[in-house]
Amino acid sequence: MIREILTAAALALVCAQGAQAENIRIATEGAYPPFNLVDSSGKLKGFDVDIAKALCAEMKAHCTIVAQAWDGIIPGLKAGKYDAIIASMSITPARKKAVDFTAPYYVAGAALVGPAKSDITFTPAGLKGKTIGVQRATTYAALLKEKFPGAKIKLYDTVDNQNLDLKAGRLDGVVAQQVVMYEWLKKDGGKAFAFKGKPFLDPKYIGDGAGIAVNKGNTKLRDQFDAALKTIMANGTYAKINASYFPFSIAPK
Amino acid sequence: MNISVMIGALPDLLGGVALTTELVALALLVGFVIALSTALARLSGVAVLRWLATAYVFTFRGTPLLVQIFLIYYGLSQFAFVRDSVAWVVLKQPFWCTLMALALNTGAYTAEVFRGGILSVPHNQIEAARAIGMSPVTAFRRIIWPLAIRQALPAYGNEMILMVKASSLASTVTLMDITGVAQTLAADTYMPIEIFTAAALVYLCLTYAMTQAIHFFERRLDVTRRRS
Amino acid sequence: MFDLYGFGHLLFEGTLVTIELSLAALVCGLVLGLAGAAMKLSGLWPLRLLAGIYTAVIRGVPELVVILFIYYGGVILLNKFAHSLGYVGYINVNAFTAGVTALSLTFGAYATEVFRGAIAAVPANQIEAARAIGMRPRTIFRRILLPQVWRFALPGLGNIFLIIIKETALVSVIGLDELMRKADLAVGYTKKPFTFFLFAACIYLSMTAVAMLFQRGLERRANRGVAGRPMA
Incomplete structure (x- = not known):
């Protein structure tokens, strides 16, 4: 038992240290097709996931994307389970009290x-x-x-x-x-x-469209995402992803 | 911990108590009837009845209640013939689907409790009842059942309390019972610790009240302790 | 019999997670149960009180609420506690850990009562006799108490384990990729809820059936040399 506790403690330390490296953990829901979903091989995919990957590539960051039940997605962010939410989350005044948002990455009514x-x-x-x-x-x-x-x-x-x-x-x-x-x-x-x-x-x-949520005060990560978002919108990456899903543009004006 | 959030959540949570109580009471009532018939079927001389009852008890005790609720609520609606049948009037409502799952579930567990109680009745008592000319029905009603239920009451009481806890799964099919209200509040306020603690306290009060009620009945049925 | 639309291997992975979850909860829960029973039988009233509160709370609160509390609230409490001890990093509680914790707590609370009953069922004069022939307390525990407690406790523990196997399904609510959640994902994709939930039900049924057979075997072994029916 003591050995198990030590192993668990060691594992917890390893996880905690992993978080300190330049590794961004992103949560999505995985049940919101076509924006985020799990395919039959168990992989996350969809518009949100593609955007997340494009942003990470642009930021040259190592990202892990995890699925999280929608109910608990903001509590999970606040509790530090991950660093950002890219899950078609609308930017609303109520949510702005709990988290910080980037500029919208798409709009839909x-x-x-x-x-x-x-x-x-x-x-x-x-x-x-x-x-x-x-x-x-x-x-x-x-x-x-x-x-x-x-x-x-x-x-x-x-x-x-x-x-x-x-x-x-x-x-x-x-x-x-x-x-x-x-x-x-x-x-x-x-x-x-x-x-x-x-x-x-x-x-x-x-709200003002779907944005990327980060913890309150995490302006560094928010600014990184905002900058990367601007770049992929300007260089055509965004349009390419958009076109692979929808025949119309959902880009914010 | 933010106490004012907990207190603020109480009125909403108490609103969920009504639904929880209603579900539990009805499920126990229907479950009782199912359980008694199943227990008698398992003890009967007819092989088909015994076999059917055993299969029912095995299936419902061997699978998670969550699966049973989902099968009845989401599963049955997969078929057009179910949606077009008269049964749909009932199956359309999450309340009746949950009630059905809860009653079938507790029926299976309670059947085993009753069977144990009936088996615990000393054989000579039954023989004596028959010897003085009681019909099997009278013997069951006046001799076997009173002795069996007294024996089974502690286990049956446990099962009743488990039913209160099991009713929380109603929240997974859109019902606003205590847990359903708590989940919505937790998602709206982003204060899960406070909300779920408050919900846990409400459940504790419910189960405590139920335990006391069961103890009261146990004492009343225990003739050896009754003052006369 | 079942057309699984290519989700077969996903459900298989989920089944493995469910088995891991049940076994982990069994091991941790047994430890908790023994500790709880020892506390309830101890001479120190604070220990008795603590164990009493533990079993009362777990037995009175739905498992779903316990799971939700640990998953959403546990991580906040744990980090507050760690930071108050001077730890600066971040400790994560994933769905698996939260699930094992919640199920172990449940198993432990019910096992506490089973162990307490089993310990009480060992006749006191046997322990007196063992002491009289000069056995040390540790030897008494190992050679007199444990084999009999094990025998008395087995039926009760087996029942709790069956309950725990079924309760693993609740952990799907917090998004652990176990059998139920995989079935849910497959339903989201194929819109065939009956097919997949029925399949899941069959797998759970086989798991509980295997556990029951295993329990029966263990009971038979534990009852070697004991005349008549098992007592507990």
Whole structure:
């Protein structure tokens, strides 16, 4: 037992020292296709992951990318489990109180998706009394709570599970990020589901686009990311990654 | 530790208590019926019944409750014929799916507890009951069951408390029980230590109250200690 | 029987993690359980109180809450503690460590009661007799107490281990890549929840079945030379 404790302590020391080297640990969710997901070989991939890799290459840093449940992704950063979050996290005033953000690396609005035949509309009156699925601890959950108080909100741990329930018919609609839902409709939703109404773009609720989060006060890392982001946007790397996923640009203006 | 955050979380958490209590009470009620029938089936002379009951107990005691909930909630909705059937009215609701999983789960465990209790009844008591002309049903109701439940009560009490704890898995299928509320609060406030400590305290109060209630019944059923 | 859409090896990896998790929790939990039982039977009331609080809390709080607390809160508490001791680095608690800790604490709390009962079940006059023939306390523990405690405790410990195997599934909630989470990932990809959760259920069922057979074998061994049914 004593030997085990010593081994554990030694391991903890090694891990701690590893963190002090120029090694950036980045967290993503891994359940938000096409932005971040795990493929059948167990590897993380997606738009966020490609951007993270491009930024690290630009910064000449050694990066490890880990998957982390969305619920705990900010507590994990604050607890020091990793140094940055690149996980399609919208830059919002509420989150800015907890973490620091880089400039946005993409923008997308909030969209309502429901059964194609339904006459549900993306208005406070249209959502009144409707059961709407949304991911827990997201801007979309906050948006629903504040702007559409009449809706019956069901909170999910992942967008995947939320969409499973939409398809199963347990929900009248879901509110989620526009591009994610665009991909889902293309791949999985088929003709049975469709966008309802116009996407919601008010930055007051959905923030200024997706940014990279670092711990409060870690300006050094934030500035490094910001500089690298500027470079990959200027040299065409960003556009190339964008084009490999979407036929339209999601770059911030 | 920020005490004011913990206190601020209490009203929301207590809101989750209602759902937790409702789930546990209904699951125990349905589970009791399932358990008693299963225990009798396992002790019956009909081989098919015995076999079915054994298979049910083995499966539900051998797999995680989380898997059972996910299979019923997400799994069954994979099939169009389930979604088109009448059963969908019930299966559509996360509450009923969770209740079903909890009841089937506790039913399997409790069946074993009841079976043990019934087996512990001395054989000569049953013979005596039959000898004075009691029908099997009367003998079960008036002799076997009272003795069996007294024997089984400590283990059954444990199972009841385990059910309170097991109900926390309702949070994984969108239900806002105590744990569901706590997870949402923790994600919103970024103060996991305070929120989960508060949730743990609420659960402790619940399980403590339940333990006391069970002790009360144990004393009441224990005729040797009853003052007359 | 199952079309796993190419996720077979992923589920296999997850199964291995689940097995590692269960075994690690078994080893640490046994140590905790023995320590807890020793504390509960000790003459010092602070030790008894501490062990009492430990078992009461773990037995009264859902495992899911314990796991969430350790994963999200444990890392903060641990680092505060380490820094107060003057340590400047950072200690990480990954999902595996958090899972093993939470499951070991659970196993330990239940095992405390089992061990306490088993120790109490050894007749006191045997220990007196051993002392009378001049055995030292260590020898008594090794040759009189331990073989019998082991025998009395085995059925109870086996049951706890079965519970722990099933509770490893809860660690998927904090993102440890064990069997349940791998199944969840496969579901996210293939949208076939029934297929993958049923497959996972079958694997858990085989694991508990194997553990039960193993337990039966151990019990038979421990009961060698004892007439009749095992007592505990």
